[in-house]
Structure formats: structure tokens, C-alpha cells
Amino acid sequence: MLELAAGTYPVPHAGLRYELARDLRLPRGSWLRLRGENGAGKTTFLEHVLIPHLKERHCLLYLAQDMDLQQNTMRATLALMGLEAPQGLADLASAWIEAGGCQEVVILDEFDKYLTAPQLDALDLGRFGWVVQVSHLERPGVRPDLPGGFELSFVRPDAGRPEVHLGLERLWPA
Amino acid sequence: MAGLKVLTIFVQLTAFFGLFVFGPWYGRMELQAALLAVLLAATAWRGGLRSAWRSLLFVLPFVLSLLAFGLAFQWAGLMGRTDWLHDSLLKALVFPNSFLIVKLGLESITFRDIMGLPLRPGARRYAIVLKAVMEKCTPLLHRYRFFMDLTPHFAGRRSGRFLRLCGVIVAAYISIYQQTEKTLELFDHRTRHLRKEP
Numbered sequence: 001m002l003e004l005a006a007g008t009y010p011v012p013h014a015g016l017r018y019e020l021a022r023d024l025r026l027p028r029g030s031w032l033r034l035r036g037e038n039g040a041g042k043t044t045f046l047e048h049v050l051i052p053h054l055k056e057r058h059c060l061l062y063l064a065q066d067m068d069l070q071q072n073t074m075r076a077t078l079a080l081m082g083l084e085a086p087q088g089l090a091d092l093a094s095a096w097i098e099a100g101g102c103q104e105v106v107i108l109d110e111f112d113k114y115l116t117a118p119q120l121d122a123l124d125l126g127r128f129g130w131v132v133q134v135s136h137l138e139r140p141g142v143r144p145d146l147p148g149g150f151e152l153s154f155v156r157p158d159a160g161r162p163e164v165h166l167g168l169e170r171l172w173p174a
Numbered sequence: 175m176a177g178l179k180v181l182t183i184f185v186q187l188t189a190f191f192g193l194f195v196f197g198p199w200y201g202r203m204e205l206q207a208a209l210l211a212v213l214l215a216a217t218a219w220r221g222g223l224r225s226a227w228r229s230l231l232f233v234l235p236f237v238l239s240l241l242a243f244g245l246a247f248q249w250a251g252l253m254g255r256t257d258w259l260h261d262s263l264l265k266a267l268v269f270p271n272s273f274l275i276v277k278l279g280l281e282s283i284t285f286r287d288i289m290g291l292p293l294r295p296g297a298r299r300y301a302i303v304l305k306a307v308m309e310k311c312t313p314l315l316h317r318y319r320f321f322m323d324l325t326p327h328f329a330g331r332r333s334g335r336f337l338r339l340c341g342v343i344v345a346a347y348i349s350i351y352q353q354t355e356k357t358l359e360l361f362d363h364r365t366r367h368l369r370k371e372p
Contacts, residue, residue, distance in 0.1 A: 013224065051324065059326045069314060069349070073321040076344035080337050081327060102326045 002026040002105065002130045004053055010162075011048045016041045017162040018049055024152070024168060028129045031146040033139060033171075036154025041164050042134045043109055045154070050132070051107065058130075060105035061097055065134075067114055090119040097123065107132040142172045176290025183279045190275050195268060206267035213274040220278065228316055229277065233270045235339055240266045280308065303361055307353045311346065318345045 004024040010017045018041070026032060034042045043065055054060055064070045067089065074096040075085040081099055086092050093115075097106070106128045112120055112135050125131045126145025143149060149171035156164045193199045194209065218226035244262020252258065288301045322341040328334035 047320070055324065059329065060324070061326065062321075062324050064321070066317070069317055069345075070321050072345035072348040073318055073325065073341055075348060076341040077322075077325055077327050079344060080340055096327075100326050 001028070002030065002032075002054065002058070004050065009045075009049045011041075011044055014041065014044045014048065015162050016044055016164055018045055018164050018166055020166045020168075022168065026130060026150060027148060029146055030129075030148040030150060031125075031131045031133065031143050033149070033151045034132070034134045034154065035139075035151055036156075039159075040154035040156050042154055045164075045166075046107060046109055046132070046134065054105060058104045059100075059102040060107060061100050061102050062107045063093060063109065063111040065109040065111075067111065090115050090122070094123060103128055105130045105132065109134045110136065112137055139171070148172065176287040177292060180283055180287055180291060183282060187275065187279050191272075195272060200268065201264065203264060203267065206264065206271060209271050210267055210274075213271060213278065216278055217274055220281070229274060230270070232315060232319075233273050235335070236269055237266045240269065277312075280305075299358075299361060299365075303354060303357045306357045306361075307350060310353050310357075311350050314349055315342065315346055318342045318349075321345075 002025075004020065006020050006023045008017060008019050034045070036042050046062075051060065051062060071089060071092055074092055078085040078092075078095060078099060083095065083099055086095055093111070106125060108131070112133075115123075124145075126143070131146060139151070140149075151169045151171055153167045153169065154164055155167065191197075194206065199205050214226050214230070217229055240262050244259045244265075247258035247262075248256070283305065285302060285305060288298060288305060291298070291301070293301060319342050322338040322345070325338065325341070328337045331337065
């Protein structure tokens with residue numbers, strides 16, 4: 001189970017305070033989409049709340065929004081493992097994911113903007129226990145490769161205040 | 175004026191290395207500790223508490239490695255010496271001091287200072303590019319550390335921590351290389367095509 005207890009999660013340096021009204025409990029085989037306007041704090045939530053909570057219990061792969069930087073660490077990692085680092089980003093990400101040997105959690109922060117749909121399909125995300133995705137693309141109806149679909153919405157009622165309300169919704173199965 | 179400022183910075187750096195690293199105050203633990211406090215305060219004053227904390231985090235792995243080796247050597251009584259731990263503690267102060275003072279010194283040299291220096295055009299070009307690359311790449315180190323700390327590829331390996339650190343260094347090297355190329359290109363383009371409006 002991928003879990004995050006209900007509560008308040010402050011991130012002082014970003015001036016944000018996340019309020020999760022009920023426990024986030026996702027069974028294996030879940031897809032979690034993070035939805036919210038630009039600046040709602042999705043990436044901050046991922047990097048300062050969700051990932052620190054998950055990394056102690058789960059093996060996770062994080063594909064960040066600033067891939068132009070992260071690809072340098074991917075190349076370095078593959079080189080240190082004695083593996084070849086492909087030139088193209090899709091192949092590089094794929095090689096990095098394979099080399100990680102991690103099948104638990106994969107987190108993609110707007111990573112779909114770097115890949116075409118077939119390239120994304122080739123990553124075979126369905127093999128992971130949990131897929132967490134920030135995406136501005138249209139929400140899919142159902143992903144047949146993942147039995148459970150959820151959406152966590154980020155609502156910031158007042159941009160001048162730190163509160164961000166997090167609302168969880170089940171997308172499928174109904 | 176710029177020449178004087180840069181000269182003062184280099185004199186201060188030379189004085190630091192002459193006194194605190196290779197000179198008579200190297201073994202003065204209390205002076206090294208006091209200097210560390212001053213340098214941290216200066217870093218916090220210049221870039222905020224977060225910047226000072228980040229600088230500390232950056233040097234922490236090196237400092238911890240020094241202490242770990244010191245402890246191990248002391249425990250093993252290597253070469254019959256009994257001062258390994260004391261020596262490591264000193265190095266654990268000297269290293270962050272050297273890092274912080276060089277960082278503060280180089281950061282205080284502005285682009286305007288470089289323009290005011292009596293340098294040949296080629297040397298000025300390299301000085302400007304060096305400064306631009308340093309400014310661009312230094313903050314990236316923290317991001318690279320974040321990525322490498324998360325990467326599961328070295329989990330369970332005894333040398334995992336070391337390999338992660340190597341990953342940060344290699345990524346930083348790639349970044350510096352890319353950034354230098356880009357900045358040189360941009361610099362040359364601007365000097366070739368931009369004219370000051372009359």
C-alpha cells in the first residue's frame with residue numbers, strides 16, 4: 001500500500017501548506033494523477049512531501065520536470081554502472097529505468113512533454129506497482145494496464161495565502 | 175578601483191592559505207572554528223540562511239569521510255600514531271573554511287569588476303565566461319545531489335554513497351562543459367553583433 005496520512009504538511013521555504021483531508025491509501029497497481037493549475041504547488045508537493053515520505057518505504061524512480069538537468073545524472077549513473085547512455089531522451093530514460101531494477105513507484109513530473117505517445121507507451125508503466133504522474137495532457141478514461149486510477153487535485157483558494165487543499169478522487173474502477 | 179578590489183580579494187585568499195592552511199595557524203583548532211563561524215555568518219549574510227545551510231550540506235560528506243577515516247585510523251593505531259582523530263578534526267575545519275572563503279571571494283568579483291580589470295581581450299573573455307559558468311553551475315550541484323540521492327541504482331551496494339557522490343561530480347562536469355560551450359557561443363555572438371546605441 002502506498003500511504004500518506006491525512007494532515008497538514010507545511011513546506012516553509014516555498015511558502016506553502018498542504019492540507020490533506022483524508023488518508024491517501026493506494027493499493028498496488030494504482031495510477032495517481034496530480035492535477036492543479038500552474039503554480040498550485042504540485043512539484044513542491046512531490047519533492048518535499050510525497051517523495052520524502054515514500055523513499056523510506058519504497059524503491060522509487062523520479063523523472064523530474066527539469067529533465068535537461070536530470071539527464072546529466074542519468075548519464076552519470078549509467079556510466080558509473082558501466083552501461084552505455086543512449087543519445088535520445090526517450091532511450092536514455094528507458095535505459096535508466098531498466099538499469100534501476102525498481103518496479104515499485106515511478107513518479108513522472110510532466111515527463112510526457114518530452115516524449116511522444118508511443119515513446120511513453122514503450123516505457124511500459126503498467127509493470128510498476130504505483131505510477132504517480134503530473135501531466136497537463138487530457139485525463140485518460142481508464143488505463144487498462146493499471147487496475148486503479150486516482151486523482152489528487154490541488155486547490156489554492158487564495159494565492160496570497162499558503163494553504164493548498166488536496167482532494168482525492170477515485171477515477172476507476174467506479 | 176576594480177583592480178584594487180580584485181587584488182584585495184586575492185591578497186585575502188593568499189593570506190588565508192598562508193596562515194590557516196600552510197602556515198602557523200593550521201593547528202590552532204579554536205582559530206579554525208572561529209573562522210568557520212565567521213565564514214558561515216558571512217555566507218548567511220550574503221545569500222541567506224538557506225545558502226549557508228546548503229554550503230554546509232555540500233561539504234558535509236567530505237567532512238564526514240575525513241572524520242570516519244580519522245576514527246578508523248585512530249582505532250587501528252595506524253603507523254603508531256595516536257593523533258589521527260585530532261588531525262581529522264583539524265582537516266574537518268580547514269576544508270569547509272577553504273571552500274567557503276574561496277566561494278565568497280570569487281562570488282564577490284562582479285562582471286563589472288572584470289570589465290574594469292586591465293586584461294587583454296582574450297583573458298577578459300575567459301574571465302567573463304568562467305564567472306558566468308560558475309554562477310550558473312553552482313546552484314545545480316544541489317539539484318544533482320537531490321537526483322542522485324533518490325536514484326535507486328546503487329541501493330544495497332557498499333560503495334553506494336561514494337558512487338552517488340561520483341554521479342554528482344560527473345553530472346556537474348557535463349554541465350560545466352555544456353554551459354561553457356553555450357556561454358562562449360553567446361559571448362562571441364554578442365560581441366560580434368551587438369553595438370552600443372549612440
